[in-house]
Amino acid sequence: MAQFDDRERAFEAKYAHDAEMVFRAEARRNKLLANWAGEILGKTGAELDAYVVEVMKSDFEEAGHEDVVRKVSGDLGDKATDDEVRRKMDELLIEAKGQIASES
Template sequence: MSTFNERERAFENKYAHDQEMMFKAVARRNKKLGLWAAGLLGKTAQDAEDYAMEVIRSDFEEAGHEDVVRKVSADLGAHADEALIRAKMDEFLSEAKAELSEG
């Protein structure tokens, strides 16, 4: 195999790995967001876990994260505005990435 082919394969493997890690980080972010929102809604521990799974599933409705913002915003109503939800999403994504890089 030529050096070019080896480098191409390495780049493809890195891209696939990066995409997998981002998928995991976003799912983890969504769970954290769901648990945070459930706390604002006063849900019990089991209900909070169930709600977090709903938030994770809502991310599969369309590309991007607007579907998650829409769901959580509608569920929280007056408890939090979209700006706070987006800020929490950024915070939780940073936390999720750090957790995944730690192992």
């Protein structure tokens, strides 16, 4: 019975770790996306830092990433379509995962 309990605890620990890694990667992606969009908008310094915070906060409006897409697309206006923002998010998620893996 102890062996079963050990396996259950190991599975729960792995699940918690995997969930944390997904959260960290998505948060990093959003930060990278905000920097990308902020540069397009001509933001620098403190203004860019504030914009990054705005974008990261927008991710907590609803489940999924469409809230971030709406925020960034709305801010970029005709400089990028929703699909371009989604493609950039996909690219940046790969980059974010790589950055996190290299930090471990």
